[in-house]
Amino acid sequence: MSVRAGIVVTGTEVLTGRVADANGPWVADRLLELGVELAHITICGDRxxxxxxxxxxLAAEGVDLxxxxxxxxxxxxxxxVEIVARFCGRELTLDIELEAKIAAILKKLMARFSGVDFDAVRAANRKQAMVPVGADILDPVGTAPxxxxxxxPTVLVLPGPPRELQAMWPAAIANDAVQRAIVGRTIYRQATVxxxxxxxxxxxxxxxxAESISGFTDLEITTCLRRGEVEMVTRYEPHSVAAYEKLMDLVRARHGDMVFSEDGSLIDDLVARLLSGRRIATAESCTAGLxxxxxxxQPGASAYVAGAVVAYANEAKADVLGVDSALIDAHGAVSxxxxxxxxxxALRRFGADTAVAITGIAGPGGGTEAKPVGTVWFCVALADGTAVSRAxxxxxxxxxxxxxxxxxxxxxLRRILLGLRD
Incomplete structure (x- = not known):
């Protein structure tokens, strides 16, 4: 059995949803990269x-970390830290050297403010220098070690702010006790389609x-629907490469035209690459600039995004985009x-070579029998006269x-830029 780990995310603000948990998924990804099997992520309040x-x-589940x-x-x-010490059967002790490090960090931070009682602040932060006897200390990135x-199991205690946690991670994984805990890990491969x-x-x-494929049961496959796309993530050990390749042969054979990414790239990434050297403009109604x-x-988007118009009112479509009012009267704004x-x-207004327009009925009202809520028209137009519309x-x-x-x-947009036609 591979090395297994569990994650405990603490914080009443996370438990109640006031703050979204960024740490659990991030640590989960890092553990996967290390070949550590994640058994559970739990969230609990500050109790x-x-x-x-x-x-x-988690200890009863037999996790190693x-x-x-x-x-x-x-x-x-x-x-x-106090609860972990008690769980591990260790006393808490004040680490004088750590206290001095935290004090130096605080002094630098407090220098920006006037009228602050540094001794009071230092006393309040002294609890951060209390550590379990025999524990290894990871130097603070903020003020929390x-x-x-x-x-x-070995217990790795990390701070809550993602910036601090992520900066501390390399030192945490390099720690001898952590390395001993994960020594039997298996290096997995993961592919996202x-x-x-x-x-x-x-x-x-x-x-x-695909269940008839030899070795299929060694592939750990998860699927989900995200933003209208189907995502398939497959994790497997190196000896299962052949089984994964046969699976992908089957997926391509049955859904080839629908597969747009085999390396995990998002549609946003792919479109950004295709727009290199081009200038795009958008005209949106129901999507409000989304x-x-x-x-x-995307990095460098200013190089290819010329401008955008969000036009809900028919008058705005006419005045800003030059849409003929008679056209709207004859066919309706959603057409x-x-x-x-x-x-x-949009092409004219911004001097672009590529444009995308969206006009639709997002609701909750406004729909008709002929054009119910959810009816959306799209058009991608290129400066060479190519224009493709879809409803x-x-x-x-x-x-x-x-x-x-x-x-x-x-x-x-991706299909048009690739020269694909339905």
Whole structure:
């Protein structure tokens, strides 16, 4: 059996959803890279009994390493080190050298403020220098040190702020006690394949057929539907490469045109690469600028995004994009004709060579029998005169329709830039 680990995310603010947990998924990915099997991620509030219960649970599960995040600050609700010490049967002791390090960090921080009683601040932070007897100390990135308590299981205690945790991670993994805990790890391979235009049930049928492949049971496959795309993540040991390759042969044979990424790249990444050397403009109605937000959420986006117009009112479509009002009157704002006119207007207004227009009905009202809520028209237009329009009917609430609309637009844009035609 491979080395197994568990993660305990502490913090009432995380438990109640006021703060989204960024540490659990990040640490999970790092453990995977190390070849450590993640058994559980638990989240609990800042309550001593609950934290200790999570530690006992993971120990009973037989994990080799427990990673805790959060609860290392100077306030009363920061109690992780104390609870870990008790769980491991160790006393807490004041580390004088660590206290001096924390004091030096605090002094530098407090220099920016006037009228601060440094001695009072230092006294309040002294609890951060209390560590379990025999534990290894990880130097603080902020003011909170990390702690490694050797044992069975070994417990790695990390700070809650993601910036501090991530900066401390290399030192934590290099620690001798942590290395001993994960010495039997297996190096896994992981591959992410993304598909668009395929129902998750369609992939499920393919995977059922794949069960006849020799070695298929050695592949750990997870699938999920994300932004209207189907994502398949496969984890396997090196000896299962042949089984994975046969699986992918089957996936390509059955869904080849729908597979747009085999290396984990997102559609946003692929479109950004295809836009290199081009200038794109967008004209959006129902998506309220979400498409241009995705296009610009890439390094160097200013090199290819010329501009964007968000036009809800028909007057705005006419005044800003030059859409003929008679066209709107004749066909309605949600129509192929208006989508094409919006794209052409974006090309002209920004002097772009590529444009995407989206106009639709996201709801909750405004739909008709002919054009129900979820009806969306798209147009991708190029300066050479190429223009491709599509209409879709998207399910869900307003937020779902808007998000899925941007995904459809990104995929339509990718196909046009690749010279693909349906």
């Amino acid at each position: 001593a009994a609950d934290i200790e219960a999570q530690l006992r649970f 427990i990673v805790t995040t959060g609860g290392l600050g100077p306030t009363a609700d920061d109690m992780t 990390g702690v490694v308590v050797p044992g069975a 993304r598909m668009f235009g395929l129902a998750e049930s369609g992939l499920a049928e393919t995977l059922r057929e 498409l241009v937000a995705r296009l610009t959420d 192929q004709e208006v989508a094409e006119a919006m794209a052409a207007g 879709v009917r998207l399910p869900g609430e307003r937020a779902d329709i808007r998000e899925r609309s941007t995904t459809v637009a990104m995929h339509l």
